[in-house]
Each structure stands twice: as C-alpha cells, then as structure tokens.
Amino acid sequence: xxxxxxxxxxxxxxxxxxxxxxxxxxxxxxxxxxxxxxxxxxxxxxxxxxxxxxxxxxxxxxxxxxxxxxxxxxxxxxxxxxxxxxxxxxxxxxxxxxxxxxxxxxxxxxxxxxxxxxxxxxxxxxxxxxxxxxxxxxxxxxxxxxxxxxxxxxxxxxxxxxxxxxxxxxxxxxxxxxxxxxxxxxxxxxxxxxxxxxxxxxxxxxxxxxxxxxxxxxxxxxxxxxxxxxxxxxxxxxxxxxxxxxxxxxxxxxxxxxxxxxxxxxxxxxxxxxxxxxxxxxxxxxxxxxxxxxxxxxxxxxxxxxxxxxxxxxxxxxxxxxxxxxxxxxxxxxxxxxxxxxxxxxxxxx
Amino acid sequence: xxxxxxxxxxxxxxxxxxxxxxxxxxxxxxxxxxxxxxxxxxxxxxxxxxxxxxxxxxxxxxxxxxxxxxxxxxxxxxxxxxxxxxxxxxxxxxxxxxxxxxxxxxxxxxxxxxxxxxxxxxxxxxxxxxxxxxxxxxxxxxxxxxxxxxxxxxxxxxxxxxxxxxxxxxxxxxxxxxxxxxxxxxxxxxxxxxxxxxxxxxxxxxxxxxxxxxxxxxxxxxxxxxxxxxxxxxxxxxxxxxxxxxxxxxxxxxxxxxxxxxxxxxxxxxxxxxxxxxxxxxxxxxxxxxxxxxxxxxxxxxxxxxxxxxxxxxxxxxxxxxxxxxxxxxxxxxxxxxxxxxxxxxxxxx
Numbered sequence: 001x002x003x004x005x006x007x008x009x010x011x012x013x014x015x016x017x018x019x020x021x022x023x024x025x026x027x028x029x030x031x032x033x034x035x036x037x038x039x040x041x042x043x044x045x046x047x048x049x050x051x052x053x054x055x056x057x058x059x060x061x062x063x064x065x066x067x068x069x070x071x072x073x074x075x076x077x078x079x080x081x082x083x084x085x086x087x088x089x090x091x092x093x094x095x096x097x098x099x100x101x102x103x104x105x106x107x108x109x110x111x112x113x114x115x116x117x118x119x120x121x122x123x124x125x126x127x128x129x130x131x132x133x134x135x136x137x138x139x140x141x142x143x144x145x146x147x148x149x150x151x152x153x154x155x156x157x158x159x160x161x162x163x164x165x166x167x168x169x170x171x172x173x174x175x176x177x178x179x180x181x182x183x184x185x186x187x188x189x190x191x192x193x194x195x196x197x198x199x200x201x202x203x204x205x206x207x208x209x210x211x212x213x214x215x216x217x218x219x220x221x222x223x224x225x226x227x228x229x230x231x232x233x234x235x236x237x238x239x240x241x242x243x244x245x246x247x248x249x250x251x252x253x254x255x256x257x258x259x260x261x262x263x264x265x266x267x268x269x270x271x272x273x274x275x276x277x278x279x280x281x282x283x284x285x286x287x288x289x290x291x292x293x294x295x296x297x298x299x300x301x302x303x304x305x306x307x308x309x310x311x312x313x314x315x316x317x318x319x320x321x322x323x324x325x326x327x328x329x330x331x332x333x334x335x336x337x338x339x340x341x342x343x344x345x346x347x348x349x350x
Numbered sequence: 351x352x353x354x355x356x357x358x359x360x361x362x363x364x365x366x367x368x369x370x371x372x373x374x375x376x377x378x379x380x381x382x383x384x385x386x387x388x389x390x391x392x393x394x395x396x397x398x399x400x401x402x403x404x405x406x407x408x409x410x411x412x413x414x415x416x417x418x419x420x421x422x423x424x425x426x427x428x429x430x431x432x433x434x435x436x437x438x439x440x441x442x443x444x445x446x447x448x449x450x451x452x453x454x455x456x457x458x459x460x461x462x463x464x465x466x467x468x469x470x471x472x473x474x475x476x477x478x479x480x481x482x483x484x485x486x487x488x489x490x491x492x493x494x495x496x497x498x499x500x501x502x503x504x505x506x507x508x509x510x511x512x513x514x515x516x517x518x519x520x521x522x523x524x525x526x527x528x529x530x531x532x533x534x535x536x537x538x539x540x541x542x543x544x545x546x547x548x549x550x551x552x553x554x555x556x557x558x559x560x561x562x563x564x565x566x567x568x569x570x571x572x573x574x575x576x577x578x579x580x581x582x583x584x585x586x587x588x589x590x591x592x593x594x595x596x597x598x599x600x601x602x603x604x605x606x607x608x609x610x611x612x613x614x615x616x617x618x619x620x621x622x623x624x625x626x627x628x629x630x631x632x633x634x635x636x637x638x639x640x641x642x643x644x645x646x647x648x649x650x651x652x653x654x655x656x657x658x659x660x661x662x663x664x665x666x667x668x669x670x671x672x673x674x675x676x677x678x679x680x681x682x683x684x685x686x687x688x689x690x691x692x693x694x695x696x697x698x699x700x
Contacts (some may be wrong), residue, residue, distance in 0.1 A: 072625050074424035075454035104425035105457045107621060132586065145643060147652035160583045170586075171578030177436055204649020229522030229658040232639075233510045235522075238480065240635045241626060247642055271457060275422050276591060285590045289582075292597055293495060293502055297553020302497035308579040313391040 001322030004041035004346055008033045008336070009050045011045055015084075018055040019062030024087045030088040035118040037319040038325065039171070041153030042182050046330040048338040050254045051084055052155040053113075057258025058249075060114055061083055066091040068219070070177040071236055074103035077242055078110045082261040086114035087255075088197045089135070092145050093122040093268045097131055100270040109242035110266040119159035120309070126270045127161030127169030130279060138264040140250045144218045145203035145228045149204030151218040155180070156234040161309075163273065164290065165283025171309030174233040177219040184210045184219070237266035352443055353386055356698055358685070361395055362689050365434075368405040369412030372380045374437045378555035381436040385468040386676065387669040388662035390523070392532050393468040396680040399687040401465075407608025408602075410434055414670030416441040427592055432611040435466035435603075439485070443472040443618045450620040459592035460616040463487070465603035469509035470523030470659070476620045477519030480553045480629060484510045485618040488589040490600045493527045494568045495578045499554030499569040503597055505530070506584040511659075514640065515633025519636045523661030526581040527569040534560045534569070549662030555603065562696055589615035 002192045008029050015025035028051075054060040064081035065087040068222025071077070076095050092108045097107025116122070121134040126133020131174035139154030159173035179198050188210035201207040202216040213219075239246040243267025251262040267312030273282050294305055326334070326349075336350045360380050365375035378401075386394035404410040414431035416438040421427070426445050442458045449456025466472070469485040489504030495595020508521035529548050537544045538560035551557040552566040555648075564680025571577030590598040594615025601612040623632050644655055676684070676699075684699045 035508075054626075070626065072454040073452065073454075075621075075626060077626055103453050104422040105455055105619075106424075107455045132591070134583075144649075145646065145655060147647040147649055148643075148646040149652075149654040150647055152646045160579075162586050164581070172583070174576045174579065178573070179514070200649065202363065203644075203654065217677065222576055223528070225658065226522075226524045226572055229510075229524065232520065232643075232658060233484075233512070233522070236512050237621075238669060240639060241571045241621070241623065241632065242481070243627070246635065246639050250418075269455075271587075271591070272424075273591065276420065276425060276427055276459070277593070277634065282506070283590065285596065286586070289585065289596050291584075293498075296495070296498040296502045296553075297500055299494075299550065301498055302554065305495060305497040305502075308575065308582060 001127040001325055001350060002078060003323045004037060004320055006035060007045060007324060010345060011048060013343055014048065014052060014337065017341065018052055027090045028084050028086040031117050031121045034121055036324055037316040039315040040118050041327050041330050042180065049333045052337060052341065054253065054258045059258045059260045069094060071203045074099050074105055075107045078108055080110050080113040082112050089116040089122055089266055092266065093135065095124050096268040096270040097126060100131055100272040104272050104275045106270045106324060108268045110236065111242045111244035111323040112261060112288060113266050114262045115264060115332060116266055118173055119277060120171050121159045122268060123161035123293040124169055124171055127163045130163045130273055131272040132162050132273060136234045136238055138235050138250060139264065140252045141248055142181060142219055143221050143231065144200050145221065146225050149202065153231045155219065158234055161334040162286060166284050176222050176227045178222050181219060184213045193314050217218040233307050237267040263279040351675055352698060353673045354383060354387060354670055357395060357674060360596050361398060361692065363693055364398065364402060364687065367691065368402055372444055378434050378436040378442045378628065381467050381471045384471055387666040388676055389665040390468050391677050392530065393681050396683050399683045402687060402691065404603065404608045409610045411606045416443060425457045428458055430460050430463040432462050435464040438463045439466040439472055439616055443475050443485065446477060446618040446620040447476060450481055450622040451662060454622050454625045456620045457620045459587065460593035461592045462611060463614040463616050466525055466610045468618055469507045470521050473509040474519055474521055474617060477513045480623055481515045482512050482621040482623060484619040486584045486588055487614060488585050488600060490602045491579065491598055492531060493571050494550055495517060495571065496575050499552065501584060503581045505569065506666040508584055512636060514636050518663040520657050526577045528570050528572050531568035531569060533561060534563045575611055587617040
C-alpha cells in the first residue's frame with residue numbers, strides 16, 4: 001500500500017522540477033491524486049509521465065498562464081495557454097463558479113487545453129461549494145459514429161456533481177463510448193474475446209476480437225445514436241464554441257510530437273443552487289431522492305443500490321486510511337518516471 | 351395522406367373549445383404538429399386526447415398562466431400553473447432565451463408542469479434563434495436503476511439543438527431508458543421476443559418477454575449506470591431544483607385521476623452563441639464538423655452518415671409537401687377525440 005501523502009509528494013516534486021510554480025503543481029497533484037483515490041487509475045498518476053514528456057518537449061507550457069479572453073455576465077472563454085490540463089481546467093471551473101455566484105449559472109469554454117484527466121474532479125470541485133457542476137472535454141477520435149467504419153469523434157467525457165448536504169456529492173464521470181479502450185486492451189492482454197457492442201472492425205462491422213484495437217478497429221458510441229449525439233453536443237460546447245481544435249484536429253497528448261500543443265477544448269458549467277432555493281431545502285430534496293432510490297426493492301442477487309460516485313467515495317476513504325493499491329501498469333509508469341526525472345523514491349513503487 | 355394544415359386546424363379547434371386562448375392553442379398545436387411531421391408519432395397528436403381529458407377533468411388548467419416565481423441575471427424558476435405542458439415549456443424556453451440574450455446563458459426550471467411532448471421541439475426553438483438549446487423533463491418512474499427490481503426513475507428525456515447556419519439545426523431528442531416502452535409493447539403486439547438489455551422482469555432479472563411490461567417488468571436505463579446517472583442529473587435540474595414533484599411523486603398524465611395536477615418538472619438551457627463568437631465563425635466551425643462526420647469512410651453496408659435530427663428534418667419536409675401518413679393507433683385516438691369533442695372531421699382520419 002502506498003501512502004497517499006507520499007505519492008502526492010512525489011508528484012509534486014516532479015511537477016516542480018519540470019518548472020510548474022507552487023500553486024500549479026499543487027493543483028495538478030490534487031487532481032491526479034484524488035483521481036487515484038477514487039480508483040480511477042486510468043486517469044490519475046499513471047499519466048504523469050506523459051504530461052512530463054510534453055512539459056519537457058515544450059508542447060505543454062510549465063510557465064503558461066490561463067487567462068480569460070472574453071466574457072459576459074454568465075460566461076467566459078479561456079485560453080489555457082497550453083498549460084497542464086488540470087491547471088487550465090481548475091482555473092476555468094473556478095471562473096464558472098464566480099460567474100454563477102452572481103448570475104446563477106456560468107458557462108466557461110476553454111481552448112488551448114490538454115488532456116484534463118478525470119472530468120469528475122472539476123464537477124466535484126463545484127459540488128463542494130454547493131454548486132451543481134458539469135465538466136466535459138473533446139479528444140482525438142477513437143469512437144465510430146453510426147454508419148462509419150472508423151473513429152470520428154473522441155470518447156468525449158462528461159461529468160456532473162450534485163451537492164447532497166452530506167460529505168460527498170452525487171458524482172458521475174463517464175465517457176460517451178460504449179466502453180473505455182482500456183477495457184478492450186485488458187481483454188486482449190488476457191486473450192479473451194469481448195462482447196458485441198464494444199467495437200467495430202476495419203470494415204465497420206461488429207467484432208468480438210479485442211486485438212484489433214486500435215489499428216483495425218474503433219470503439220462504438222454508448223447506446224448507439226444517443227452516445228453519438230451526446231458526444232457531438234460535448235464537441236460543440238468544448239471544441240466548436242471555444243475556438244479549440246475539433247475532432248481530428250486535436251492532437252494526442254500521449255502519442256503526438258511532444259513539442260506541439262494538443263489544443264484540446266473543454267467546457268464547464270456551474271449552477272448556484274442557493275440563488276434558487278435555500279441550501280437546506282435543496283439538500284432535503286436531494287436526500288429524499290437518494291432515499292427513494294436506495295430503498296427501492298432490490299433485484300435478485302443485489303443487496304444494495306449505489307448512487308453515482310458512491311463506490312468511488314468509499315474507495316477514496318479507504319485509500320486515505322490505508323493507502324493506495326496501485327495496479328502494476330501504474331507502478332511501472334511511476335518507476336520509469338522516477339528514473340527519468342531522477343527522483344529518489346526509496347522503493348515506493350516496488 | 352393527411353394534409354398538415356388540416357390536422358393542425360383540428361387540433362387548434364379542439365384546444366380552443368376546451369378553453370385555451372388563441373395563443374396557447376396556437377403554441378400547443380405547433381408543438382404537436384411539428385412532432386408528427388418529424389415522424390415522432392408517440393409524442394404528437396396521438397396524446398391530444400389524453401391532454402383534453404385532463405383539461406376537461408381540471409387537472410390541466412385551460413386558463414392557467416405560467417409565471418416567473420423568482421429570477422436572477424441568468425436564471426428563472428417558473429410555475430407553469432398546471433397549463434398544458436407545451437404552453438409552460440414554450441414560455442420557459444423563451445424566458446431562457448431572454449436571459450441568455452443578456453447574460454450569455456440562461457437556465458429556467460419549471461414546476462407544476464405536465465407532459466411536455468417532444469423535448470426536441472424546445473431545443474429546436476432555441477436553435478432557430480441561433481442559440482444552443484437544451485430541454486429536459488422528469489416523469490413517473492418507468493426505468494430501473496442498477497440493483498433495483500422495479501422502476502425508480504422516469505425515462506427522463508433530454509434534447510439539444512445546435513444552430514448550423516443552414517435551414518435546420520443539429521437536433522437530438524432521446525429518452526434515458528435503453529428503449530422506449532412503445533418498442534416493447536410493439537414487440538408484444540407482434541408476438542415477438544425482445545433483445546436482452548431492454549427490460550428486467552419482476553425479480554429484476556434480464557428478460558426477453560415483452561408481455562411482462564408494465565405490470566411485471568421495467569425498462570433498463572440506456573448504457574446501464576451511465577443512463578441512470580444522466581436520468582438523475584435530469585431529475586436534479588427538472589425536479590429537485592425547481593420545486594416540482596420528484597420521481598414517484600409525479601402523477602401520470604395519461605393514467606392518473608384527470609382532476610389532479612401531475613406536477614411534472616422541466617428544465618431549459620439556452621446559450622447565446624453570438625455573445626461568444628461571430629455567427630458566421632460558429633456556423634463555419636459547425637459546418638466543418640458536419641463535413642468531417644459526413645465524409646468519414648462508411649461501414650460496409652452503410653452509404654450515408656446522418657447527423658442527429660437529419661432523418662427527422664427530411665421526414666418533416668416530406669410531410670409538409672405530401673401530408674402525414676399517421677399510424678393506425680394515432681388515427682384511432684384522433685377519431686375517438688373527434689367523436690368525444692363532437693368536431694366534424696369529414697373522414698379526415700379514415
């Protein structure tokens with residue numbers, strides 16, 4: 001088990017020595033570590049090595065400064081200045097909160113961003129201040145659309161958080177693909193086939209062969225035309241309206257030339273609950289809804305109904321108490337990073 | 351083929367004689383007829399008989415007036431005064447547009463509403479004025495959640511519209527259930543089984559028997575926990591934050607006592623594109639995205655990739671030109687309604 005504070009200290013050290021200032025390193029560390037504690041290991045410290053590679057390559061600007069380029073009473077467009085995705089995105093959600101505090105709701109669109117990690121972090125940030133928060137972003141194409149044979153849109157994630165009056169918000173963080181690519185790769189590594197409905201092959205036909213991804217296959221959108229449509233709405237709010245790159249014009253944060261900016265787009269919405277309803281009334285109504293969901297008669301074999309995010313909050317509490325059991329692929333990336341960045345970790349990563 | 355203007359005249363006549371004023375009858379007619387021309391017959395004039403029953407019963411108030419109960423720079427909460435769902439919802443989206451025109455984005459939540467028909471109508475209303483529009487509503491429980499054996503949340507629909515600079519917006523209108531209940535009933539009527547993934551039986555286990563719905567089955571959410579989460583976000587914005595009834599407390603517009611208000615909730619978002627980006631720039635960026643999607647290599651057997659809403663806009667153009675081929679179940683409802691309301695239709699409905 002890796003103590004959360006020791007992992008955080010490592011991340012912070014690496015970010016500081018790649019040139020991030022104290023505050024940006026703190027923010028980025030907070031996002032990545034929170035994500036790991038939720039058990040969302042695909043989007044946590046595993047990716048730090050890739051970000052550092054871009055920081056070293058210049059495609060990410062360690063000393064960049066996100067700034068508001070244009071704004072109105074309830075909106076702003078932010079140029080993230082090719083900073084680490086977590087820096088620009090946290091800045092943007094805080095800007096959305098400030099707008100919503102006076103106007104009731106705030107929309108902030110971001111261009112010149114990069115991979116922002118777990119969308120849920122930013123939604124939770126809003127919910128912690130008693131706002132309903134929504135976060136979304138575009139990405140390089142990895143998902144087909146109905147009728148295409150290859151990838152057309154990104155797995156464009158969306159997350160929302162709803163304050164509950166309790167310690168943790170309702171929190172959903174989802175990709176708009178049927179499944180994450182990582183699940184397909186995992187099946188391939190185990191030599192297993194996958195269910196129909198996850199991928200299509202190079203001809204655009206359904207396939208159960210996970211080894212085809214990514215060269216000869218693409219992911220299917222969640223729920224067919226519905227996921228396609230939601231991904232396109234996310235592309236609109238994150239990419240089209242913000243001035244960021246769109247769809248195939250976005251660069252990969254992990255594969256493309258690390259000296260180039262990826263120009264991801266993102267969007268953040270915040271709704272100021274207290275402007276519309278007393279905090280206690282809203283909390284009581286959320287609790288009534290939660291209670292109704294939790295107490296619903298259970299399916300055969302089920303003993304509990306979870307709220308969105310509930311499993312992740314329980315994992316986080318356990319991680320803060322007992323430490324993190326990072327998967328081997330994450331540990332390997334961290335070991336490589338420690339070596340490359342010459343940070344002494346005293347066997348922290350095995 | 352039924353001429354669209356003749357169907358509209360019938361709907362308008364019926365609404366006027368149940369007590370709606372000229373403007374409310376016009377608005378409601380416009381929503382229902384537009385929906386039929388899109389080919390979305392489940393949400394068009396088929397339901398007029400049910401609305402009239404509630405108008406006659408008093409659960410819908412023909413002379414009610416939707417009004418803003420509280421508001422801020424970028425938001426409003428509306429009490430729809432138990433008017434026909436289309437009246438309060440159109441009022442609410444127009445209020446959201448007015449807010450967005452000055453603030454950049456507007457949120458309007460509605461309580462004391464009723465079934466609002468096709469969410470897409472209100473999203474298209476916004477898009478026609480060059481706003482990005484989003485519409486959503488809650489409804490009586492018909493959909494299970496992961497771990498439940500019965501229905502917990504409504505099929506809570508959401509729709510969005512994006513202006514394209516062309517004659518029609520990108521338009522998606524979807525339920526958050528895996529499929530519409532109507533598809534299950536249709537399979538039952540034909541004596542067919544249904545795929546796994548559409549419903550669960552009374553024990554909460556997957557079933558292929560469509561005859562179980564609704565007494566001994568419930569719908570599954572779209573994409574499992576993702577659809578559950580999105581439905582809960584819609585419940586939050588439509589029901590919890592608006593003061594409307596929530597989940598099981600909503601009454602059925604078609605089955606429950608017609609003298610009682612159903613107290614549905616709804617929510618509308620509008621984003622003022624031109625506040626953030628010149629209209630022509632936005633249109634060019636949307637067109638670039640559309641072109642990239644349409645020109646993607648096609649899957650084997652596919653000769654065209656559709657944008658969300660494109661099929662519906664083509665159906666509408668055909669309907670306006672050639673008339674409507676209404677399905678028999680819709681015709682039967684219209685015949686019954688004409689008889690009950692003693693409106694002479696000269697065999698219009700066969």
